[in-house]
Amino acid sequence: DIQMTHSPSSLSASVGDRVTITCRASQGISNSLAWYQQKPGKAPKLLLYAASRLESGVPSRFSGSGSGTDYTLTISSLQPEDFATYYCQQYYSTPWTFGQGTKVEI
Amino acid sequence: EVQLVESGGGWVQPGRSLRLSCTASGFTFGDYVMSWVRQAPGKGLEWVGFIRSKAYGGTTEYAASVRGRITISRDDSESIAYLQMNSLKTEDTAVYYCTRATYSFTYYFDYWGQGTLVTVSS
Numbered sequence: 609d610i611q612m613t614h615s616p617s618s619l620s621a622s623v624g625d626r627v628t629i630t631c632r633a634s635q636g637i638s639n640s641l642a643w644y645q646q647k648p649g650k651a652p653k654l655l656l657y658a659a660s661r662l663e664s665g666v667p668s669r670f671s672g673s674g675s676g677t678d679y680t681l682t683i684s685s686l687q688p689e690d691f692a693t694y695y696c697q698q699y700y701s702t703p704w705t706f707g708q709g710t711k712v713e714i
Numbered sequence: 715e716v717q718l719v720e721s722g723g724g725w726v727q728p729g730r731s732l733r734l735s736c737t738a739s740g741f742t743f744g745d746y747v748m749s750w751v752r753q754a755p756g757k758g759l760e761w762v763g764f765i766r767s768k769a770y771g772g773t774t775e776y777a778a779s780v781r782g783r784i785t786i787s788r789d790d791s792e793s794i795a796y797l798q799m800n801s802l803k804t805e806d807t808a809v810y811y812c813t814r815a816t817y818s819f820t821y822y823f824d825y826w827g828q829g830t831l832v833t834v835s836s
Contacts, residue, residue: 609778642822644759651811651826652751652759658819695759699821702775704749706759 610634610698612707620713627683629710631696636676640700643672643681646709647692655694656681686712716740716825718812723830726802734797736812736827743793744768747815749823750786750797752808760808762786764815765795780806802834 611634621627631641639659644652654663656672659679669684683690691714696707722734736748749764763776765786774786785798795812809831813823 640820642820644823646759651829652823653826654822654824657822657824661819663824697759697761697823703777704761704764704821706761709758 609703610637610701610705612696612698612705614694614696614707614710616710617708618711618713621686622714623686623688625686627686627690627712629681629694629712631674631679631681631707633677633679633698633700637698637700639675640698641672641674641679642697642699643670644695644697645690645692646695652695683712716814718814718825718827720810720812720827720830723810723832725833725835727836728802728804728834730802731798731800732802732832733799734810734812734830734832736795736797738793738795738812738814741814743788744790747817747821748786748788748795749813749815750795751811751813751823751826752806753811753829754805754808757808762797762810799832802832804834806832807834808832 613632615630641659642657643655646652660672671682693709693711695709717739719737750762765774787796809829811829812827814825815821816824
């Protein structure tokens, strides 16, 4: 199974900060990666797919990059509504594994 | 508008069975891979399994943690996906989400249901 590891597990930030979350796969996943945002008590929401493609309706302050085993999610200017937990997930091979998540807090 | 609505959750004793349903609307259900993801209280997301469309054989894949105890099926005529869970364990306690998997460069879950809570306890 491909293991997905987030870094950091949590972070504290302020409105307006640039935030970067990293997800490392235990083997190469050829950009077969999606990022989700989850707020308490809510279903996850798709942000990006294929590592860097922005889902329709998602603000452009969210961006993704990476290749091989290392991928990043960047929020260019953190907004109040962005405080949430973020998950990566690989679709390169089954089982489709999630990372453990990164909680973005004030 | 795409909607996924789960039902069938609740409290169940260890060793018993439960079937969850996911009723879909707003898209051609039969064209899509449908998947289940769960989240134990206070924990992260765990992929449970999926079922391919009939065009790709309607075959299934499952996570190792549930393989042999769960079956995912679909009724394309009713736009419903099912998650049959047998021999339930306390560690199966979680919110279960139904998701639609779309393929564009890679698979991803573009729509999620609101989730249904399954509590396994004596």
